[in-house]
Amino acid sequence: MSAIETENLTKIFGNRLIAVNNLNLRVEEGSVYGLMGPNGAGKTTTVRLLLGLLRPSAGTVKVFGQHMTFNSANLRRRIGYLPTHPRFPPKMTPIKYLSFIGKLFGLDNEVSTPRLSKLLRAVDLLPAASREIGNFSTGMTTRLGIATALMNDPELLIMDEPTAGLDPAGRKTTLDLIKELGREKTILVSSHILSDVDRICSHAGVIDEGKLVFSGTMKDLKKIVGTTSIHLVLEGDIDAFCTKLGQIDGIVDFEKRGNHELQISFNPEAAIAATTAEIMVVISESNLEVIAFSTGATKVEDAFLKLLEEDESRGFLRAVEG
């Protein structure tokens, strides 16, 4: 069953800006869905339409099979929402605010109080529990936003740029938390940080100029690139290494980026592990030091860029395509 389903969803602001264009989105229950797109692609507008904060110009939004409207208070009872840069009443303390949110969701004190203290502990805000929210840093505000989104123990979590403004440690903790929550909840994460989506999502959609240009599993998204690649940062004589690379079977292409970085693309038919092992041997023989080794993220990035380019290149055809 779909947790979220939109049909021909369109939002036009003031007859001037088409923010969401005929969007058909389906998020299955139990999935962690990453909604990716460049800035201004329509991610936040989509999220606000899903929550019933904006009225669609055309099309429909269904959450758990029910139409979402401005007054769907009961439906929102099942949803947790983390906005990009959450804004809360500045004079309230986290305890008071979470208690207020608990009451808005109709939770009894017996349920609300232990839950808010558990959440404040989980997001590491216990030491600041009696401070006014107005004095919080961006990271603390986001963490409070996460606690707020979980206060009603929602079945569906909608998170708009959850790692925006967080330091690396905060970012890691947030992503780990989302991954953990994804085991028992349906999650929609909107982000333009592709490595984040790659790390936590099982499914992804790419939105460009308000239109969904891809929707499927992360595996499907990576297949769009057609090759598997690794990214290396090396210390030493990289040119000599590059000449040896050409002799390894299974490598389709490699690109030198600056004096230390290499992007190596494999033939998808090749035995990746064996080819990677061969590369490591050559690195060792060439007396190079591996500073960094990574896979995946750039692949999602490549797929993302490829989808956007393809969408652009279709030009006027986009008008007649589904």
Added chain:
Amino acid sequence: MTSSFWVLLRVDLERVFRSRIVLLWVVAAAFLGVLSTLNPETSLVSGTVTQGLSFFISIWSLVVVGLSASAVSEEKGEIADSVLSKSVKRHEYILSKFVSRIVLVFTVYAAISSSLVALALRMKVDNSDLYGLTFAVLIVGLALVALVNMGIMLSTILPNTVMAIVALLVVWYAMTLLFPLVDLDFLSPGSLMTRLPNIIQGVWNREEWNLVVSFGLLSAASLAISVAHFSNKDL
């Protein structure tokens, strides 16, 4: 009304009653009320009470303008994030704003005006009628409710607090000062002030009813427009 309305109302009432501006208002209004009862130039209850109640129309209306015209617009950034993305209906939010501001203004007004009346009855020559005194206090209260409702309506419709405050000031002072000049007495708080001494002495006729009906309609229309607008507004 569901529990969300009561939760929103309680939180908003707590917030506004604890604000410094309200505390200052109460202190200043009480001080001015005492001064007007001590004023030796007014020896009659009707004159003293008229002067005290008129302060609410002329001076304290500025505080009411600030409190009402900021009710929705000052929360603009956080309404969607912290309230309406939760289990709340649009009309519950906006009605909680109306009720909280009316309760606040009416509580302060009732406390100050009843103290003023009690002091005046003790210290001045009583030329008042009990019903007249009660009606005078209630009709000024009704004018203040109309001001609160217009303020919240403008706060809902206009894009920011400053615009809402300026617009409300223009409307209120136009009603007070200009409407009597163009035969719109029944809509003018200014003409209400000039009628207060007679009302306090028990005079009540068609003009007074016109004021009650027009302030009542103004309040109801502001409430209706505000709820209708906010219920269909993108956030």
